[in-house]
Amino acid sequence: MKTMKxxxxxxxxxxxxxxxxxxxxxxxxxxxxxxxxxRGQVVAAPGGHGTPLKLDTATKKISDTAGxxxxxxxxITNTSNGPVKDAVAYVSLVDVTKGQQAPVxxxxxxxxxxxxxxxxxxxxSKDVSWSLRLxxxxxxxxxxxxxxxGSTRASVGQEVPLFVKTxxxxxxxxxxxxxxxxxxxxxxxFFGPVFLRRKNLAVYER
Amino acid sequence: MSAAxxxxxxxxxxxxxxxxxxxxxxxxxxxxxxxxMWAVLSAIVLSxxxxxxxxxxxxxxxxQTEMLYIVTSLSVGLGLLVAGILGGDAVAGEKERSTLESxxxxxxxxxxxxxxxxxxxxxxxxLMFAISAPYIVVVGAGSTxxxxxxxxxxxxxxxxxxxxxxxxxxxxxxxxxxxxxxxGSLAIFIGMAAPTLLGTALQKSWFGAIYNAVSPFAQVxxxxxxxxxxxxxxxxxxxHIGALIAFVxxxxxxxxxxxxxxxxxxxx
Numbered sequence: 309m310k311t312m313k314x315x316x317x318x319x320x321x322x323x324x325x326x327x328x329x330x331x332x333x334x335x336x337x338x339x340x341x342x343x344x345x346x347r348g349q350v351v352a353a354p355g356g357h358g359t360p361l362k363l364d365t366a367t368k369k370i371s372d373t374a375g376x377x378x379x380x381x382x383x384i385t386n387t388s389n390g391p392v393k394d395a396v397a398y399v400s401l402v403d404v405t406k407g408q409q410a411p412v413x414x415x416x417x418x419x420x421x422x423x424x425x426x427x428x429x430x431x432x433s434k435d436v437s438w439s440l441r442l443x444x445x446x447x448x449x450x451x452x453x454x455x456x457x458g459s460t461r462a463s464v465g466q467e468v469p470l471f472v473k474t475x476x477x478x479x480x481x482x483x484x485x486x487x488x489x490x491x492x493x494x495x496x497x498f499f500g501p502v503f504l505r506r507k508n509l510a511v512y513e514r
Numbered sequence: 515m516s517a518a519x520x521x522x523x524x525x526x527x528x529x530x531x532x533x534x535x536x537x538x539x540x541x542x543x544x545x546x547x548x549x550x551m552w553a554v555l556s557a558i559v560l561s562x563x564x565x566x567x568x569x570x571x572x573x574x575x576x577x578q579t580e581m582l583y584i585v586t587s588l589s590v591g592l593g594l595l596v597a598g599i600l601g602g603d604a605v606a607g608e609k610e611r612s613t614l615e616s617x618x619x620x621x622x623x624x625x626x627x628x629x630x631x632x633x634x635x636x637x638x639x640x641l642m643f644a645i646s647a648p649y650i651v652v653v654g655a656g657s658t659x660x661x662x663x664x665x666x667x668x669x670x671x672x673x674x675x676x677x678x679x680x681x682x683x684x685x686x687x688x689x690x691x692x693x694x695x696x697x698g699s700l701a702i703f704i705g706m707a708a709p710t711l712l713g714t715a716l717q718k719s720w721f722g723a724i725y726n727a728v729s730p731f732a733q734v735x736x737x738x739x740x741x742x743x744x745x746x747x748x749x750x751x752x753x754h755i756g757a758l759i760a761f762v763x764x765x766x767x768x769x770x771x772x773x774x775x776x777x778x779x780x781x782x
Contacts, residue, residue, distance in 0.1 A: 375577040377745075419744050441743075443577060475578075479655070483568040486652045487561035494557045494645060498550030505545060 360388030361395055361428075361454045363465030370450070371471040374442050381437045382452040382465055386428035395425040397454040399438045401470075405446035416443045425454075445474025528629070531622045535630020540637050543600065552599060553641055556592045560649045563588055567653065582654045582663050583742045587735050589646030590671040591707055593639045594731065597675050598703050600638055601682030602696030604631035605776060606689045618776075628687055628773045635679035636672070643668055659742050666741050666751075670734045673758040677730055677765040678703075684769035687776045706731040730761045 362385040370378050380399060386392045398421050401412040414421050423436045440450070452465035543549030567581045605628065608614035617627060647664060654660035682699040689695045706729045709722070716722055726732045737754035740746045 375579065419746075441577070478571070479568040479652075482655060483564050483652050486648045487565040490645060490648055491554060491557040491561055495554045498544065498553055499547065502545060502547055502550065 359395075359454055359456050359459040359461060359463035360386060360390075360392060361456065361463045362387050363397070363452050363454055363463050365452050365465040365468055367466045367468055369469040369471065371473070372442055373473045374445050374475040376442050378440050378442060378470070379437050380440060380450055380452065380468065381435065383433050383435050384425060384428065384454055385433040386430055389430050391430065392428045392456050393426065395428060395454055395456045397423045397425060397436055397452060399440070399450060399452050401440075402449045403446055404449050408446065412448070414440075417441055440470075442472040445472045447471055528623070528626050531626035532629035532633060535622060535627055536633035536637060539604075539631060539634030543634070543638060549600070549638075552596045552638075553645060556596065556642055557645050559592060560585070560588065560646060564649045564653055577743075578654070578657050579659060579743045579745075582650065582657065582659065583738055585646070585649055585653045586663050586667040586738050586742065589642065589650070589667060590674060590734050590738075591731070592646075593642040593671050593675045594678050594703050594706070595700070596638055596642055597635045597679045598682055598699035599696055601631070601635045601679050602686055602699045603692040604635070604683045605686040606695050607686070607692030609690055610692050614776075624773050624776045625770070628683055628769055628776065631683045631686075632676070632679050632769060635683065636676055639671065639675040639679075643671060659745060663738075663742050666738060670737055670755070670758065673755070673762055674730045674734050677758065677761040680762070680765035680769040684765070684772035687769070687772040703731075705729075727757070730758055733757045733761075 363382055364385070365380065365382045370380070372378050382397070384395065384397055399414065399418065401414055401417060403410050403412050417440050418438055421438070423438070425434055425436070428434060436452075438452070448470040449467045450470045451467045453462045455462045564585060567576070567584065605614065608617060618624070622630075646667065650663050650667060651660060654663050678699075681702070682695065685698060686692065686695045689698075709717075709725045709729070709732070717726070726736060733754045737751045740750055740754075
């Protein structure tokens with residue numbers, strides 16, 4: 309009996325560990341959203357020779373709801389007299405919501421943050437675009453950057469205001485019938501026949 | 515024609531026998547409290563998770579697709595958990611209860627017997643998916659990826675659970691104690707699922723890359739993330755699906771080899 313209890317406790321511990329290993333990241337992510345914002349964006353060093361690239365972005369304010377995708381188009385132009393190879397263009401995002409001003413880690417916002425431009429002839433332009441998934445509500449500023457090998461100052465595009473409308477996915481009315489109904493229906497469907505079968509067997513045994 | 519006929523008869527008989535064993539096993543699951551208890555417990559876990567996601571103010575700030583991804587991952591995870599528990603007991607449990615002897619005396623060959631056990635575990639996953647479907651629908655209500663979430667959870671989950679079921683039933687055929695196989699399969703499951711707790715930096719390191727390449731559950735999660743959160747198409751999912759098919763093939767081969775070792779040794 310004692311061994312059986314020990315086995316049940318061990319099995320329960322393993323099941324709980326498994327469930328929390330799956331549910332843990334979700335809870336951690338929820339907590340992280342209310343925690344201190346990420347800090348530590350690297351700023352390009354001033355001085356030296358700058359990137360021979362010009363970045364142009366439309367400065368029109370972008371607005372949408374959290375969860376939606378928006379596009380940030382930009383044009384990269386080689387302003388030098390020589391060709392440019394392997395230019396890296398990327399986006400930066402800064403939260404400018406009052407009291408929460410900080411650079412934002414773009415990991416969840418964009419699956420492809422960097423765009424590599426293999427070569428640009430003198431005066432040549434190339435259109436690029438980033439797709440951003442709006443993760444969290446607030447006021448932001450987004451801008452494009454680009455660097456090339458050997459440059460010490462990044463080329464920075466115009467700041468684009470970005471407003472993300474908060475969307476709370478509160479849906480207690482919709483989830484409650486399912487959250488209560490499915491276990492009840494499953495319990496009745498599975499345990500009902502077992503209960504009836506045992507009851508019938510008990511009648512026969514008498 | 516005459517040479518092909520016995521092969522066809524043999525093939526259909528293998529399938530027929532294995533389905534017969536599977537039907538018997540499924541009935542045992544349904545009529546026993548032990549078998550059906552997992553379905554109800556899984557429903558309760560999914561209920562708690564869905565209710566928490568959709569009613570907690572902090573968690574409700576998560577994007578709907580993130581919530582959908584969590585619920586779909588959880589349903590596949592629970593499917594693996596149930597497969598580990600049921601599959602671990604499949605052959606070794608029968609040895610312990612001394613019921614394998616009578617099963618081996620029936621005109622069903624060992625291959626059909628083991629295959630039938632794998633089908634039965636797969637049937638438990640189908641039940642698990644049927645239980646998960648209402649939660650996926652309610653969490654994904656109004657989003658554009660609700661249908662994709664259902665389709666990919668079903669197909670990826672079926673591949674992952676099929677491979678895991680074959681692996682665990684194969685282990686069960688080799689072992690003499692059902693409990694040790696069950697605990698072993700749970701350890702394998704935790705080994706597959708626990709690295710999801712790794713931080714982003716570690717997941718991008720060589721360790722994370724190896725883990726993602728080796729773990730079938732990681733392949734499922736990466737693919738679900740890609741489909742549901744990043745809204746990427748089928749073409750992007752081909753490497754993940756290919757890896758899962760390879761896992762199923764390897765696990766099936768292992769189970770086929772383990773079938774040869776099904777014996778009456780062990781137990782009490």
